[in-house]
Amino acid sequence: MTVSATAPDGVPEVRAGDDLVDLLLAAIGTAGLRDGDVVVVTSKVVSKAEGRVVAGSREEHLVAETVRVVARRGPTTIVRTRHGLTMAAAGIDASNVALGSAVLLPLDPDASARRLRTTLLQRTGHNVGVVVTDTAGRAWREGQTDIAVGAAGLVVAEDFAGRLDAHGNELAVTAPAVADEIAGLAELAQGKLGGRPFAVVRGRADLVLAPDDHGPGAAALVRPEGADLFGYGAREAVVRALGGVASDAVPFGAPVAVGELLDVAARALGVTLRVLDDDVVVAPADADPRLTVLAFAHGWLPHPATGDHDTDLRFARSTP
Template sequence: MSDELRVWAPAGMPEVRPGDDLVALVGAVLDAAGPDRGPADGDVVVVTSKVVSKAEGRVVAAADREQAITDETVRVVATREHATGVTRIVENRLGLVMAAAGVDASNTPEGTVLLLPLDPDASARALRAGLQERFGVRLGVLLSDTAGRPWRTGQTDLAIGAAGVRVLEDLRGTTDTHGRALQVSMAAVADEIAAAAELVKGKATGRPVAVVRGLGHHVTDEDGPGARSLVRTGPDDMFARGSAEAYADGWKDATAAGRP
């Protein structure tokens, strides 16, 4: 394990258009970063999912935004009316719970909105394969997007696509500094890397690519299960129903198990 982490976002990414070769574009940006900042073995390349969506043609007219949100939605989690309209928090077809199903109007040409990539993990695998062939080193690749958290103000980036990165570090069964066994600790490594990368990429700097160095122990030879494995839905989602109902069911389960 490294005790040092370096993260940087090279400049020079042009406006991405449908059909563009993303491997060539990202590779050129990494090439131009200079000899000390070009990809090295064990680096993680984090790419904002918006440029992937643009290259894959996931662009729709802004007038169709509400319909696009509906089309991407598999479950409505919450809605709230406000002065400028209605915010919908939904589970989208990727299993992600996000505002507006991840349909985004920022950093896209006027009159258009972007949908998330069709299969972010597949996009990450293709990008990884191309970059590894180009640079001849072992890399991890993450696709990141911005999301809010239900009990925290503000947004942060998380990984919606992953290849060659150990997305989750399961620490259960290990011990802490006092020798106590850890029971539930699992680090969402991919999300932590995505959030760190966003600190240097920013929202309006034209730098959608970041390189993270120092986490080679989390870079794997195989592509791995991808970021989809981090999604907690279905039976594992404690908040799929209303809080009162979830609390009542939890109380019933605890009572049945003999716990107060």
């Protein structure tokens, strides 16, 4: 199998209202497109064309683009955006734009990808997939890579669960995020300073869907709140657990089973909990006060009806 990425030179500065399909087709020239190609477009030029360039610094627009803060370290703030993306500074970019301006992410990158795909089909007659990309860091890894923030007409993740490898072993949770892999491949050809916002990836036509099927989009790659093991950064998790605000509980995940709560209370604090029923546990009234914080981080909140306050403290599973 051969998979290639081609990123054309000669794309002019993109401004609000520009037709990205016109710019792309002019740039790729006689090479053209083929059925089954995947057209990759940086989110920055999508945002510029859609009028998402704003006056001011990243910091001035961060709050408006943030659903919640995930982590803070010095000047760096990692947030979850309205798209469900977890990114530094909400993906707001102040590079390759006039001084004193910033570029916000597209309002709906999947919708942007669908519009580009539809227009490409109308003007060229070719059925292609479209990926809108942005740059993101990765937990546990140095450096950044491009990921898919929008997609249309593409299988965004393959599913190998239940298949057998060459040795007969059943694959359990193998699901390559191929839209992200395509984004990373395209960035190798585009480069950060090359002025090449478009790329054409060829060789994975098997991932391109029928013309009338835009697929689930890159939104399908976003884990829902509470499903990620790292809903908060290490320091922010401590702050949120100490605060104990009910709305902050969701990123910690679903409440743990009662047996796990008993175990963690015993290991961390030496507290022995008693099970009142499957949904309520009871702690001695003189239990370590940190138990409430520990319970919150594991999805258990003080029970509204605590019974005899002189003898016990009760916790119940939180509800979404």
